[in-house]
Amino acid sequence: GDSVTQMEGPVTLSEEAFLTINCTYTATGYPSLFWYVQYPGEGLQLLLKATKADDKGSNKGFEATYRKETTSFHLEKGSVQVSDSAVYFCALGTSGTYKYIFGTGTRLKVLA
């Protein structure tokens, strides 16, 4: 079945460091890929998404490129801030299945 694997956390970085959170997927169809962010005590909110191969999603300085050849959707940010501290979830959704598959989440802590 479809699945999403993302890197284990927690990831601890200093402010202004470069961030990469790895995400790979397996899917039988042609999924859309998502990154959601969860701040403490809140629900998930969409960070960015990509709907087809080679699409790049971007928002708030975060970027991720849909790589079909490596089945990956890694999240990157050039310079993290303390306010980026949160849990990040990679997810996929495939048309016709009615379901979304979420990774286990990666906790990011940014130190001042």
Next chain:
Amino acid sequence: NAGVTQTPKFQVLKTGQSMTLQCAQDMNHNSMYWYRQDPGMGLRLIYYSASEGTTDKGEVPNGYNVSRLNKREFSLRLESAAPSQTSVYFCASSERTAPDTQYFGPGTRLTVL
């Protein structure tokens, strides 16, 4: 514009008690979902409703029931709570089913003693 709202925010139950978690959305979305979030396991789908009048089981439906009361509201019922149902529960909605973007409520933290 409230988005997705959930009540209650926190709840403590004793084993065997019942309760209903309420969810409402004001975005005129067709599809609604209930997830549970447990440490190290991400989000797991309990039930979903692709459109008003339909409901289907997700990955972990045992011990739960749902009602799509109307287009706005989707409730989750625990008939006889068990400690294994201690979790954080999230409701979500989307305009259509996958792969549309989902919008999440703030969650209900449930503890079953």
